[in-house]
Amino acid sequence: MHKVVVITNMKMKKKKKFGLKILSVAMVASLMVPTSIGNIAVFAETAEPVTTENTLKSEPTFAQKKEFQIKKGTEDAEVSASAVNLTSTGLDLHGVVSGVPQATYLRFSDVTLPSDAKISNAYLSFTTRDASSASQSTTISITGERGSQAEFSNTVASFTNRNFTDASVSMATPVVATNTIFNTEDITSVLNEMRADQTDIQNYVFKIAGNNKGSFVMRSYDSSATMAPKLIVEYTSPSADYKANIANTADDAKEYGANKTMDLNSAMEIGGYYSATLTPAYRNISAFRFANVNLPENAKIDDAYLEFTTYGTVANRVSNMSIASELGNPLGYTSVAGNISSRPYTASTVKYQQASFTAANQVIRTPNLKSIIDETRLMGWQNGNALAFRVDGDNYIGSIYQGGSAVAYQPKLVIKYTYSEQDAVAADVVKNPAKMKTSLLTKSQVRGRMPRKTAGSRFSTIMMSPSFLKMVFSYQTT
Incomplete structure (x- = not known):
């Protein structure tokens, strides 16, 4: 029975x-x-x-929240009728310095918003440089540029000749202490007008004018790069993406030699060998882990790749590469021998050829990893779990920066996806x-x-x- x-x-x-x-x-x-x-x-x-x-009855979209920060000192400026200051350590949003009226300009570059994004909330976020009391309150007005969004220069005309939105957001400034976060009111109306004729804008310029009263001073990029102004946008769209860096040295590792020794804190030789001597003693496999990956169940992957920055160089070599995705919810790597090879991986792999790295600080990307990520999802992976990848090859091709390096050089995972009702996981998985x-x-x-x-x-x-x-x-x- x-x-x-x-x-x-x-x-x-x-x-x-x-x-x-x-x-x-x-x-x-x-x-x-x-x-x-x-x-x-x-x-x-x-x-x-x-x-x-x-x-x-809910729309087939994803809710997203993205932050874009000023990236360099020439992307925030104070401009008066006769001078441009691109190196100030304080942004005087109240609109006057030593009796001279001025305006503050911010430029956010490489902003990635889908053309079909429906913005629900948007605001500028600052870190205060100076405290401001109730008696120092001022009124600020925010508009956005419609047009080229060109980089800032040191001429007044390069600012005053720009065309700004009719839409504006005005607000009275609150009481703030030093080094606290100040967020403006919702500037969605400004962004919508900026995007009215061109939804694929990649750079956004804003002008902030004060009423020349009180005192309200925020940190600039030159004051602190980590405290530089941010543009924060909340929106919904049928398409979305996930991006992550490896900042923790326990989230990437290499396993090398006959004893399968682990190394968690050095440059990564991803080609399969850590020396031009291609013997078992110099075999090397690498692995990269990204914690708490946001990949919803109804997300259909369009493209997914690892991105590395080259470090060590060598000429005239090619490696036949192979990448597999770890099953389950991968843990961080440890110093236990064989901690990469002993883990369970997808039956399928992504294979490709990688030429050796002939110059340092060059960005390289893998082919699309959609198939192995989908296989992992089919095998029980859940949104919020970690994703980890084993990278192997058959040659020495140089090295890349490891996790824990400067942010710009850290290994990255990028997943681009769209909403799908029925075929979120690809039909071509193993x-x-x-x-x-x-x-x-x-x-x-x-x-x-x-x-x-x-x-x-x-x-x-x-x-x-x-x-x-x-x-x-x-x-x-x-």
């Missing part, structure tokens, strides 16, 4: 109507047979979600039964509790992606 239990975790999809879906006898039988595990994987990926007849069986039964993938085994009974368990079937098990008594 067989007793079949199917525990589901079927997600309710938006803007869809579904009726009750009944499993056929043949489908149930296929789920009961352990050797059908490849078919189970295919069914789990293509199964229709189960929901009620009610339609959920479904080979022999490969899937080994991976699906990996301990790191098992979540939840098994049914208690009693005398004269046996069972098998298969773990599936939480996006589809969560757990299927067959239980037989004799």
